[in-house]
C-alpha cells in the first residue's frame with residue numbers, strides 16, 4: 494500500500510486548494526515544498542504586491558480631486574510600508590502550515606523528485622502515492638548575458654528596503670509596468686528597456702498607449718526595440734548596455750523578462766512525462782503523459798493566462814477529478830488585470846479580434862469616467878470597451894480605470910453566465926455604486942429575449 498493517496502509537489506494555489514479538499518474528504522495527503530509554504534502569489538507575488546500598492550492607489554485617486562476640494566497630497570514612506578508588508582506577509586506561511594497540519598495534511602520540506610510513477614524522493618527519503626500532482630510553478634527567466642548576476646528580480650523588488658533613486662527595468666511586461674508605477678510615484682528615475690516594439694501585447698493597444706502616456710508623464714522612460722546585452726558595475730552605478738549601444742546607469746536593475754516553468758530536476762524524463770518550453774504537457778483532464786500524475790497551475794504548458802485564479806481553478810478541478818468526477822476540464826473566460834494606476838483589464842474576446850471580425854462581433858465604447866463622474870470619483874479618462882456577439886450577448890471587455898479589477902469581475906460573470914437584458918432587469922442593485930452605473934448603461938445594449 495502507498496504511503497499517501499495523493500502527494501502534491503509545490504504548495505501554491507495550484508495544489509493547496511486540492512490538498513485541503515482531499516484531506517477534508519478523508520484522503521491521506523502530503524505536500525512537498527522546497528521554499529516557502531503557500532508559494533509565489535502569497536509570499537512573493539500578488540498579495541505582497543497589492544499590499545505595497547495600497548497607499549499608491551489611494552494617493553493617486555486623491556489627485557482626481559486636486560483643486561476641486563483637495564489641496565494637499567500625502568507622501569508615501571516606502572520603508573514603513575515595507576515593514577507593514579513584512580508584518581502581514583511573513584507570518585502567512587506559518588499560519589497556512591498550521592491550517593494544513595490541522596486538516597491532517599503532512600508537510601514535507603525539501604526538493605521533490607520523481608523516481609518512478611508512484612514515488613517522490615526528498616533528500617534520501619522516498620514517499621509513495623497512488624496519485625501525484627505537480628504544481629511547481631515558474632521562476633523569473635534569467636538572461637544569458639555578461640553581468641546577469643548583478644540584476645535583481647521581482648522577488649527582490651518586493652523586499653526592497655529603500656526604493657532606488659535610479660531604477661532600470663528590463664522588459665515592458667506586467668511585472669515591469671506594475672513596479673515602474675510604484676517607483677516613479679516615489680520619485681525614482683525609471684527606465685524600461687524592452688526588445689519588442691510595444692508593451693503588454695495581450696491587452697487592448699489603446700489602453701496600453703494610455704497607461705504608457707500616464708507613466709511617461711510621471712517620468713518613466715521607455716526604450717523599445719532594445720535588447721539588453723550586458724550589465725557592468727561602474728563607479729557611478731550599474732551600467733545597462735543594449736545591442737544597439739544604448740547605455741543607462743542606475744542604482745538597481747530588475748529583470749522582468751518573463752517567467753519559465755520549474756520542470757528541471759523533477760525526474761520527469763525518468764518517468765516519461767513530456768514537456769515543452771512552456772511547461773508540462775497535459776491532456777483535457779490535466780493528466781500528464783503518465784496517467785496517475787497530474788500537473789496544475791503555472792507549470793502547465795498552456796496558452797491561458799498563468800494566473801492565480803487559473804491555478805486555483807485547476808487545483809479545484811483536480812480535487813474533483815480525484816474524487817470521481819470524470820468530465821474534461823472546461824475553462825471559463827479568464828480575466829487579467831495589470832495593477833498599474835489606473836489599472837487596465839481584459840477578459841474574453843479582445844477588442845482587436847472583434848474589430849477584425851465584424852461579421853461576428855461588434856464593439857461599444859463606454860467612456861464611463863466622464864459619464865459617471867460622481868460614482869467614479871472624477872476619474873474622467875476611465876473607459877470601457879464592450880465586445881458583443883451577433884445576438885448582443887457580452888463576450889469580451891477591456892477596461893482602463895482604477896475600478897477595473899472589480900468591474901472586470903462583474904463583466905466576467907455576465908459573460909460566463911450568458912446574461913441577457915431580461916435577466917438583469919429582474920435584479921435590484923444598490924445605488925449609488927460603481928457597478929450599478931455600468932449595469933444601467935450596459936442593459937439596453939444586451940440581448941433582449943422577445
Ligand SMILES: Cc1cc2nc3c(=O)[nH]c(=O)nc-3n(C[C@H](O)[C@H](O)[C@H](O)COP(=O)(O)OP(=O)(O)OC[C@H]3O[C@@H](n4cnc5c(N)ncnc54)[C@H](O)[C@@H]3O)c2cc1C
Nearest residue numbers: 503505506507527528532533534538605630790791800801
Ligand atoms: C510579482 C508577481 C506578481 C503577480 N501578481 C499576480 C496578480 O496580481 N494576479 C494573479 O492572478 N497572478 C499574479 N501573479 C502570478 C501568480 O503568482 C501565479 O500565477 C501563481 O502563484 C501560480 O501558482 P502555482 O501554485 O502554479 O505556482 P507557485 O505559487 O509558484 O507555487 C509553486 C511552488 O512549488 C515549489 N517547488 C518548485 N519545485 C519544487 C520541487 N521540486 N519540490 C518542492 N517544491 C517545489 C516552489 O517553491 C513554489 O512554492 C504574480 C506573479 C508574480 C511573480
Ligand SMILES: NC(=O)c1ccc[n+]([C@@H]2O[C@H](COP(=O)([O-])OP(=O)(O)OC[C@H]3O[C@@H](n4cnc5c(N)ncnc54)[C@H](O)[C@@H]3O)[C@@H](O)[C@H]2O)c1
Nearest residue numbers: 664665666667668686687688689720721749750751799830
Ligand atoms: N497582475 C497580474 O496578473 C500579474 C502581475 C505580475 C506577474 N504576473 C505573472 O507573471 C507573468 C509576467 O511576468 P513578466 O512581466 O516578467 O513577463 P511578460 O511576459 O509579461 O513580459 C516580459 C517582457 O520582457 C520582454 N523581454 C524578454 N527578453 C528581453 C530582453 N532580453 N531585453 C528586453 N526585453 C525583453 C518581452 O518582450 C516582454 O515584453 C504573467 O504572465 C503572469 O503569469 C501576473
